[in-house]
Amino acid sequence: MAANGFTPWPEETALAYRRAGYWQGRTLPELLHDWAAAHGPRTALVQGATRLTYFQLDRRVNRMTAGLRLRGVAPGKRVVVQLPNSPESVVAVFALMRGGAVPVLAPVTHREPEITHVAAETEAVGYIGPAVHRGFDHAAMAARVAAGSTSLRRIFTVAAPGEQAGGFSVLPGGCLAFPLHTVDEAPVPDRRLDASDVAFFLLSGGTTAPPRLIGRTHDDYAYQLRSTAELLGLGPEDVCLTALPAHSNLALGSPGILGTLAAGGTVVLLGDPEPDTAFAAIARERVTVTAVTPSVAVRWLDALDGAGADLGSLRVLQIGGGRLAPDLAARIEPGFGCRLQQVFGRAEGLLTVTRLDDPRDVLLTTQGRPVSPADEIRIDAPGGEAGELLVRGPYTPRGYYRSPEHNARAFTPDGFHRTGDRARLTPEGNLVVEGRAEDVVIHEG
Structure with missing residues (x-):
């Protein structure tokens, strides 16, 4: 499912890349499964006192994928991701891809003009960002962008400890990690994707x-x-x-x-x-x-x-x-x-x-x-x-x-x-x- 407006490689060129082994037909969410199977108990991500193993990373991605689906982020839709470096930023990107959605990665330094432009160009249905980062209110900015958008309807914010996330569509607990009771414990299957899709x-x-x-x-x-x-x-x-x-x-x-x-x-x-x-x-x-x-x-x-x-x-x-x-x-x-x-x-x-x-x-x-x-x-x-x-x-x-x-x-x-x-x-x-x-x-x- 190449997104409308994406210019694909010519068919004969793509075939040559596949035959040469450069392109191997595996999607990034599939590869994450492979990495978790091969390195499960090893530490994958560290931030301060937070440490996630490969097993934990893959499981968090599954849980967030399910939560985003419950909140209406459908396959094929675009979601602007504007997060500082954190485990949540990695989990969010993989969760969107695993559910068939397409992350749009924006610098946390971008402000309303750039986010408005990016959301309009991609017809983004969602925004994932911090509630407040370095004194700037990203949640309020996202709400203003949504008010002028014909597509952006869901705002998910990551609140720092002690911060109020505001009255938006915030994920449980004020962060992007979903409580276990919100989803089934069974593994979430990857949305049927093609490796030639826009990741x-x-x-x-x-x-x-x-x-x-x-x-x-x-x-x-x-x-x-x-x-x-x-x-x-x-x-x-x-x-x-x-x-x-x-x-x-x-x-x-x-x-x-x-x-x-x-x-x-x-x-x-x-x-x-x-x-x-x-x-x-x-x-x-x-x-x-x-x-x-x-x-x-x-x-x-x-x-x-x-x-x-x-x-x-x-x-x-x-x-x-x-x-x-x-x-x-x-x-x-x-x-x-x-x-x-x-x-x-x-x-x-x-x-x-x-x-x-x-x-x-x-x-x-x-x-x-x-x-x-x-x-x-x-x-x-x-x-x-x-x-x-x-x-x-x-x-x-x-x-x-x-x-x-x-x-x-x-x-x-x-x-x-x-x-x-x-x-x-x-x-x-x-x-x-x-x-x-x-x-x-x-x-x-």
Whole structure:
């Protein structure tokens, strides 16, 4: 059930990806069942004193799926999810997918204009967000959006301890975890889905225009998780700290939260990447992998002096979401005592990463090579020179959602995405990103 307005890959291209094994025909909720079966008693999610095993995560997803169905969230409908990093955010996304609904992942920093736009574009029937977050009343904002919407009718809020959630359609207990008595104890079966369906929508990161919607399918995102986890060497003993917002492609699936779960590892969730809290979490949970933006890396490096932080468990620090200057890159490994991995990519697809065994000059001065052998790159310039980067591949969608006019400019007739990034390729095939024609950022709030 590809959502109306989603541009699918051409049939012959999709068939080639399946034959090559890139797309394996498994949906993300099905994969969660597999992960729970393989790693059930291991810790999946950590936030503060909260710890969920894989069994508990899968069960919470089942319970929330049932509760959302009881409250009228039907298969095929879209629901805006605007939650800070928390176990509830992971559970909500999987529960919506398991029930056949489509999450629309929005930054918690977005306000009424952006949420109104996203809800209208997707004809969202529901909103899941915090009651209040960092002093901002999300419940009241959602009510105002609903009042002007022809589709948005259900508001679910997560109230912090001691907060009143207001008079909306709040789930029992003021949070997204359903009491056992509200559902049958039997396992909730996955809604019949196809792996070519849109699993969720990510939002483009531009700062000067309303965000565009990027439909990611179960097939393409599952492949992204596998390929990036393999190149990072992720396994069950790894602990991944997620301090960047979970709605971002870097934090969610490069390999991020979902890739760590796919590998049987543990995800530690933080509300922000402030050095003190991040360093304490790394020491306490023995974190092995984390991802930050260049600006966060600078703050962490500046905080190292005198911090007395125990960061000895770290083996890889990923840096993405912006250009990493070579002089800053040179400070990472001696500063943190771990391996650097540069990551370049956007929610629209194409990920390039440096390999853990790359020579130092490649590590410091390039953004590495594509994660898939099926990724195709064109540089709109003579060989070796910088020009616009054009890409297509098994996890690069062929169009923005319901944007035919923009797609005519943003994609070539043969399906290459015009990224707007200026880049060049080294003789060894590594990508060097020189900048953008417009500002594109990862929201860090």
